[in-house]
Amino acid sequence: MIIFFWVSLLIVFYTFIGYGIVLFLLVATRRMVKGKRNDLYDLQLLPDCTLIIAAYNEADILDDKITNTLSLKYPEQKLSILFVTDGSSDHSPEIVKKYPSVQLMHSPERKGKIHAMHRAMQQVKTGICIFTDANTFLNEDALINIARHYQDATVGAVAGEKRVNIDAMADATAGEGFYWKYESVLKKWDAELYSVVGAAGELFSIRTDLYIPVPPDTVLDDFMISLRIAEKGYRIVYEPNAYALETSSANIAEELKRKIRIAAGGIQSVLRLKSLLNPFRNFILSFQYISHRVLRWTITPFLLVLAFVLNFFIVFETKAIFYELMLAGQFAFYLVAFTGWIFEQKNIRVKALFVPYYFCMMNYAVLAGIWRYMFSEQKVAWDKAKRK
Helix, strand or coil, rough: CCHHHHHHHHHHHHHHHHHHHHHHHHHHHHHHHCCCCCCCCCCHHCCEEEEEEEECHHHHHHHHHHHHCCCCCCCHHHHEEECCCCCCCCCCHHHHCCCCCCECCCCCCCCCCHHHHHHHHHHCCCCCCCCEEECEEEHHHHHHHHHHHHHHHCEEEEEEEEEHHHHCCCCCHHHHHHHHHHHHHHHHHHHHHCCCCCCCCEEEEEEHHHCCHHHHHHHHHHHHHHHHHCCCHHHHHEEEEEEEEEEEECCCCHHHHHHHHHHHHHHHHHHCHHHCCCCCCCCCHHHHHHHHHHHHHHCCHHHHHHHHHHHHHHHHCCCCCHHHHHHHHHHHHHHHHHHHHHHHCCCCCCCCHHHHHHHHHHHHHHHHHHHHHHHHCCCCCCCCEEEE
């Protein structure tokens, strides 16, 4: 029991904290041996790009989104803008038609975002595609900061940064902002060591000729599309100076719904990207992928439960003070998380309690997502989570 307890605890620690420490040390070592990766490019050599925005029933925000899009800095003759409003039953297509510099694709039938992206990709004639969501706003230099990386022939995709508007957070969704700040640091180090392991749909780009259509039932299309490119031996670069800003989930229930869907998509991705688990193909990429993604989406949530249960039985068997303190620490952490849940229900805002609460909610979402994928059905065309 003691051996299993410590193995469980160490894997949990490594998944959420230890990998960050190891990654930092590896990056520091790489800098000493090879120096920092090149970050200077000739902005006169920016490639032709197509910006693709899939929008489903986003009429309330589309004018603001298009205004933001048209304000982005990029050579006008090198940029095409394409909005895809397939399945929208509001006035989204009519809103896009008001802007003559923006191209519209619309089909009344709703077949999901993946189908819409496939249709859009068939129209693309530029060497680079940039994808972003309709409910996010980009910084004005985002496209330039992304596109410049393609002067490096080893780069097959570029992931932008997702930023959550923390100023709008006064409830348990504050944990979402903390989580994305930590994720951003890990992605920055991942990219400097070798490659980011997956891109988020809020803002990412690819070389058009490397695009591989994913199966229509794919849940995390952005993740799968980017890692299929990594499978081919190309790097995925992380560009924190190209960011998509969005508000947090409307409440913790909406965030939980989103996390369960991501978790279901995560286990689906792990099962479909088996080649990335083979360290003999690309050791560094496999190491990053398993450490940063696979552990979180598979065994770690189960090991959290196992460590707590085993700690209880070890105390019962040994009466050792050290393990009693360990158990007390676990009880205290989950009590704080439970208190955060109670406070959230009563609209009492104590941010210090919401990080443990968000952590527990996130791991519960993985368990629920695995259950949904294995024993239920995850719809591809899903009802998006409401945001503030």
